[in-house]
Amino acid sequence: MTTLLWLRRDLRVHDHPALEAARAGADALVPVFCFDDRLLHGRHASGPRTQFMLECLADLDRSLRKRGSRLVVRHGRPEREIPRLARETHATAVHVSPDVGPFARARDARVGRALKIPFHEHPGLFVIDDLGGISTTTGDPYTVFTPFHRAWARRPRREMNGAPRSLPPLPQAVDAGRLPHLDDLGLRQEVEDPMPGGESHAREAMRAFLSVRVDRYDETRDLVAEPGASRLSPYLHFGCLSPRELEHRADSAAAFTRQLCWRDFYAHVLLHFPNNAHSEYQARYRGTIDWSRAHKRFEAWCEGRTGYPLVDAGMRQLKREGWMHNRARLVVASFLTKDLGIDWRWGERWFMRLLLDGDEASNNGNWQWIASVGVDPQPAFRRMFNPERQQARFDPDGEYIRQYVSELRDDGGDYPEPIVDHARARQEALARYRRADG
Numbered sequence: 001m002t003t004l005l006w007l008r009r010d011l012r013v014h015d016h017p018a019l020e021a022a023r024a025g026a027d028a029l030v031p032v033f034c035f036d037d038r039l040l041h042g043r044h045a046s047g048p049r050t051q052f053m054l055e056c057l058a059d060l061d062r063s064l065r066k067r068g069s070r071l072v073v074r075h076g077r078p079e080r081e082i083p084r085l086a087r088e089t090h091a092t093a094v095h096v097s098p099d100v101g102p103f104a105r106a107r108d109a110r111v112g113r114a115l116k117i118p119f120h121e122h123p124g125l126f127v128i129d130d131l132g133g134i135s136t137t138t139g140d141p142y143t144v145f146t147p148f149h150r151a152w153a154r155r156p157r158r159e160m161n162g163a164p165r166s167l168p169p170l171p172q173a174v175d176a177g178r179l180p181h182l183d184d185l186g187l188r189q190e191v192e193d194p195m196p197g198g199e200s201h202a203r204e205a206m207r208a209f210l211s212v213r214v215d216r217y218d219e220t221r222d223l224v225a226e227p228g229a230s231r232l233s234p235y236l237h238f239g240c241l242s243p244r245e246l247e248h249r250a251d252s253a254a255a256f257t258r259q260l261c262w263r264d265f266y267a268h269v270l271l272h273f274p275n276n277a278h279s280e281y282q283a284r285y286r287g288t289i290d291w292s293r294a295h296k297r298f299e300a301w302c303e304g305r306t307g308y309p310l311v312d313a314g315m316r317q318l319k320r321e322g323w324m325h326n327r328a329r330l331v332v333a334s335f336l337t338k339d340l341g342i343d344w345r346w347g348e349r350w351f352m353r354l355l356l357d358g359d360e361a362s363n364n365g366n367w368q369w370i371a372s373v374g375v376d377p378q379p380a381f382r383r384m385f386n387p388e389r390q391q392a393r394f395d396p397d398g399e400y401i402r403q404y405v406s407e408l409r410d411d412g413g414d415y416p417e418p419i420v421d422h423a424r425a426r427q428e429a430l431a432r433y434r435r436a437d438g
Contacts, residue, residue, distance in 0.1 A: 001025060001028075001092050002026065002089050002090055002091045002092060002171050003023070003030070003091055003092060003094070003095060004030045004032060004085065004094040005018060005019055005023075005029060005032065005096075006032055006094055006096045006111075007031060007032065007071075008033075008097065008099065009097070009099060009237065009239045010097040010125060011053075011056040011057060011059075011060045011198075011238050011239050011240055012060065012063075012199040012240050012241065012242065013060070013067070013164065014161075014162060014163045014199070014203070014242060014245065015161050015245045016161070016242070017097070017122040017123050017161070018096055018097045018120075018122040019095075019164070020164070021095050021120060021122055023164060023168055027168060028089070028169060029069055029168040030072055030171065030174065032071075032072040032074060032082070032085060033057055033071060033072070033073055034076065034081050034082060035073070035074070035075040035076075036076070036077060036078060037075075038103075040185055040187065041186065043349070044352040044353075044358065046354065046355070046358060047182060047188045047189050047190050048189060048191040048194055048353075048355075048356060049355065049356055050182060050185060050187050051182045051189050051194070051197075052197040052234060053197065054181075054182060054197070056197040056198050056199070056240055057071060057073075058179055058198065059197065059240075060198070060199060061179070063199060067164060067165065067166050067167040068166050068167050068168070068169055069168065069169060069170060070170060071176070071179070072170070072177060073176065073180075075177075078110075078111050079107070079110040079111050079114045082111050082114075082115070083111070083114045083115050083116070086116075088174065089171045090171070091117060092118075093119075094115060094118070094120065096122070097121070097123070097239070098122075100125075100131060100267045100268075100270050100271040100361060101274075101277065102274035105274075108121075123158065123244075124242065125239060125243070126264045126267055127157075127243045127264050128152060128264060129158055131264060131268045132271055134148070134151055134152065134155060141268060141269070141272035142269075144375065145261075145262065145265050145375075145376050148261070148265050149258065149265070152261050157244065157248075160242070160244060160245055191319065191320065191321065191356075192320045193320050193321055194322040194323075195231065195323065195356065197234070197235075197238070197240070197356075198240060199235075199240040199241070201240075202232070202235035202240035202241045203241070205230075205231060205232055206232060206235075206246065206249070209230045209231075209232065210250060213227065214230075214250055214256055215253065216228060217255050217256045218254075218255035221255065221256075221326070222326075222327045222394050223394055223395070224310075224314075224327050224328055224395050224400040225399035225400035225403070229325055230256065231323065232246070233323070233357035233359075234322075236263070237357045237358070237359050243264075263359075263361075263362055265365070266361040266362045266364070267361045269281075269361070269365055269375050270360065270361040270365070273375075276368065276374070277364060280373035281374045281375050282373050282374065282377060284437065284438075285372075289433070290341075290432055290435065291341060291342060291343040292340060292341040293343075294340065297340050297342070297420075298340070298342055300416075301315060301335070301336055301342075302315065304316040304319070304404075304405070305416050305419075306335065306418065307417050307418035307419055308335065308387040308388070309391060309398070309405055309408060309415075310328065310388075310391040310394075310395060310400075311331060311332050311335045311387050312404075312405050313328065313400055313404040314328030314329065314331060314332045315332055316405060317403075318355070322354055322355060322356040323355065325400075327394050328400075329366065330370060330385060331385050332347075333366070333367060333371070334370050334383060335385070337370060337371040337372075338371075338380070338385075338425070338426070339387075339420050339425040339426070339429070340419075340420065341428065341429060341432060344367045344368065345367075347367055348363055348364060348367045351363055370383050371383075372433065380430065380433040381426075381430060384426055384429060386426075
């Protein structure tokens with residue numbers, strides 16, 4: 001019996017339910033990844049994230065080879081490539097870890113219809129197994145985090161699996177293909193110093209975080225210069241780490257596992273409200289906010305030239321590393337949507353272009369949260385951060401700013417003046433939301 005394991009955002013061998021199911025009783029196993037141009041060059045196209053993914057795939061291939069298998073690579077529309085490979089290998093079933101985004105769900109439905117064999121879905125991308133099955137007492141999806149977190153914490157957890165010691169081989173004569181280079185895919189690297197991709201690096205990073213920093217996570221996670229952040233989000237995004245395993249290992253660190261719950265929450269929201277991918281969750285703000293289209297100000301924000309040091313440090317960290325501290329993400333997003341009055345979708349696209357952990361559900365959810373147009377609603381003034389006060393509170397010694405804003409490192413550099421006055425911009429933002437509220 002031959003089975004296919006169609007890999008997407010589950011690029012690991014540890015605690016992988018779909019892998020466990022696919023190898024059980026199989027004489028031959030085909031682990032396959034399919035490059036889809038609709039994703040590679042779609043609205044969330046990203047050279048940095050694709051390069052990180054290529055490194056994850058290369059690392060996964062090495063792990064599979066150690067266990068007697070290897071990665072099979074295809075390039076094309078999965079609804080054609082996966083059924084074709086299934087026919088070529090005489091596979092009896094396809095196993096996957098399903099995702100929650102509207103594109104992923106439609107893609108899987110197309111592949112399922114095109115296959116003549118069973119299409120099995122398994123958990124593994126999120127902490128809890130069934131995001132669609134968690135609901136309020138009235139049977140509705142959650143749209144506020146705190147009650148979701150309470151329900152999430154009560155849900156049963158599945159047992160975890162280690163990495164298999166061996167795997168069934170590929171069927172004879174199957175063409176494994178090869179992993180492309182980034183330029184083969186028509187993309188380019190835009191990030192100067194990204195972290196390396198792959199499960200091997202992910203597990204090293206997880207062990208370092210859990211052994212040294214997780215116990216102080218609640219105290220240090222908002223201090224932008226402190227090494228308190230886990231920096232595991234890119235590895236979680238591509239499934240180099242099992243969220244379930246990470247929650248289990250960090251069980252005593254409630255502040256950290258709460259962050260894993262936020263990830264599940266936004267996936268739950270996107271699953272139930274797929275239109276959020278393009279428009280505001282709150283209907284009263286769809287097309288009613290008078291967003292600015294000030295391209296020069298947007299460019300200054302992208303380049304870290306706003307004249308607000310904490311904002312600029314965050315944006316330059318993004319450009320340098322393809323990652324940004326979460327506190328800085330909140331500050332720069334508030335500055336774009338509230339101080340500059342620019343549409344949150346512009347910021348969402350820029351983040352998705354550069355972030356190694358660019359996740360449709362989490363990125364969209366967080367941008368709508370800070371723009372005061374999404375779920376878990378609060379009045380606009382509650383999510384309007386003063387960048388100078390944020391700097392004084394979370395980077396009091398200016399260490400983070402000096403690390404990323406070279407003009408301020410030695411004093412007297414050619415640093416720009418603020419492009420807006422925060423106090424005036426705050427009043428304009430409040431008026432903008434009042435007009436939208438009617």
